[in-house]
Amino acid sequence: MTLYFAFLATLIISLASGQNFNYNQVNIRPGTYGSNPSENRIETFPWVVAVLDQRDWLFRYIGVGSLIKPNVVLTAAHILNETIADDLLVRAGEWDTSTTADQQHVDLEVLNIVSHEQFNRFNAENNMALLILVSAFEMTAKINIIPLYLGEANIREGSCFFNGWGKVYLNSTDYPTVLKTVQVDLVSIDMCSRRLRRNLPVQICGEGLEGKDCSGDGGAPLVCQILTYPSKYAQVGIVNWLSQVPGVNTPTVYTNVLVLLPWIHYQLRLGANFRPRS
Incomplete structure (x- = not known):
């Protein structure tokens, strides 16, 4: 079944263009993420x-996205389908979608959608989009940004994971109401290309689902620990696609954030993306 979120009206805060952030602003306690939500x-x-x-x-x-600036969300282009900005709402600070009792989440509408011009639906290359919000989220312990991986240091082996509210099991119609965590082991792109029998020159591959599903997790940030910043994490990928074969541990493919970093920076500098639609 389709997952519907409980709705809570929120106060819209003033527009801000955001600022630059670095690895030091994210500090996850090692071992606090796991398969048990x-x-x-x-x-x-x-x-x-x-x-x-x-x-x-x-x-x-x-789908899922990541907050990379207080008023900018990074996600996958394929989850947006034929929607326009007025159709979308971004919810931050969410944990359990089945209740609004804690009133911890904040909703903001979307000002502009900026999808990668060369997104290819057939091979899923350049599967990336930015959602420019009508205003900026206030940064709190529950709502904050994730730095993007700049490639200046190695990724710690076994430290990667993504979060989402997508399905857990193949052929299931149920979606979890509590944010799940999936740990990911990165594999070489050459090995991944051989196993999937297709060329994947500018993407990232990982294992970890072991026959489970990630439908509904499109756009979710693949986050890893950066070796030169102990206990610090950065986003290295975006959940892109999975070849669903029950009982077979096929790799999951992720959009490579580092490869498309110049596109992200260019779009964030483009003033037209932050102007109200006429």
Whole structure:
């Protein structure tokens, strides 16, 4: 079934263009993320946002994104389909979608959608989009940004993971209401290309689902620990696609953030992306 989020009206705060952030502003306690959602807290993953389709006031969950500036979300282009900015809502600070009792989340509407001009639906290359928000989220313990991986240091082996509200099991119709965590082991692109029998020159591959699903996790940030910054994390990829074969541990493919970093920086400097639509 489709996952619908409970809705809570929120106060819209003033527009801000954001500022530059670095690795030092993210400090995850090692070992606090795992496969059991009850062991996690939203403070541990404050950059994870839900992307909602708010048409007809149904607030339907369509994917995940990451907060890379207080007013900018990074996600996958494929989850947006034919939606326009007015159709979308971004929810930050969410943990359990089945309740609004804690009133911890904040909703903001989308000012502009900036999808990569060379996104290819057939091979999933350049599967990236930015959601420019109508205003900026206030940074708190539960809502904060994730730095982007700059490639200046190695990634710690076994430290990568992504979060989302997507399905857990293949052929299931149920979506979890509590934010899940999936640990990912990166594999070489050559090995991945051989196993999937297709060329993947500018993407990232990882294992870890072991026959499970990631439908609904499109756009989720793949986050890893950076060796030169102990206990610091950065986003290295975006959940892109999975070849679903029950019982077979096929790799999951992620958009490579480092490769597309120049595109991100260019779009963030482009003033037209932050202007209200005429």
